Amino acid sequence: MKTEKFVSVCIILLFMQLVACERTSIDTRNPEKSGINNYTGAIDDQTRYITTDTIKGISQRSPALFTLVNGISPDVMWRVTPFANIHNHGSSADVYFQKEGKHRVFAIDSMSLDTTYIDVEVAPFRVEEPKIYEQSFFSDDELFVTPVADADTAEILQLTFVTKRDYDCTNNRLIMNTLQNGSNYEFGFEKVFTGTYCSPGEKKAQNSTTFLTKGSKGSIQITFKGKTYNGSFERKGISYTFDWPYESGVLFTTKSL
Secondary structure (H helix, E strand, O other): OHHHHHHHHHHHHHHHHHHHHHHHHHHOOOOEEOHHHHOOOOOOOOOOEEEOOOOOOEOOOOOEEEEEEOOOOOOEEEEEEOOOEEEEOOOEEEEEOOOOEEEEEEEEEOOOOOEEEEEEEEOOOOOOOOOOEEEOOOOOOOEEEEEEEEOOEEEEEEEEEEEEEEEEOOOOEEEEEEEEEOOEEEEEEEEEEEEOOOOOOEEEEEEEEEEEOOOOEEEEEEEEOOEEEEEEEEEEOOEEEEEOOOOOOEEEOOOEO
8 A cells, every 4th residue: 555655756756747847848949040040941831930021221110021831720929029019910020110220020839839030120210301393394395374364453463473484284384473563564484383193194383473563654575584574564444555665485375465
């Protein structure tokens, strides 16, 4: 009877020793570094590793996809040091890095407690300046000026300026500078401007201005492609007459209203 008890105690002690050894093996197991960094040969079907598009120059605040290959379980815990935002999809994860420099991405198999990691480098955050669409005038371009006045408000004169040539972007516009000094009116045109968005296509560039004519006579000065053109106008009642001696460069579509 004593012999049987002794054997039973020995079996229990042996079992406890085996459990302790196994736990020590699990607790002291080092992470397995991803094969993408330290393996140059062919990766066999049983090797667990992490894949991603690039390990250097990763953009900040944009999703970088990491995938665990040959994991034991589809349920994977992801961790990043230093901290980064993680959207976990199981065997893959989108990581949003918040700072530049070296990071380590861990994939932890929740069933086996096995860990795989990959080292990556995140690029400095770059603020891209928006592209501004501007176009210089064609050397052979001309500018057409169309005056408009309403009989009910004859003192108000509107001038519309339109290029002869078409320019890129259907939302383009003439850049125009205006200056009024008494009855003298000056208009300057530098280039064609679109802004940060270009609507595909082409069209003539134009702009317009409306002003109150002071007195019955006035002068008009227009600068286009670096050349200055001078003329004048006279208002009698609801009628206008324009003295504009140019037949090229800058042209009035009509010289009387």
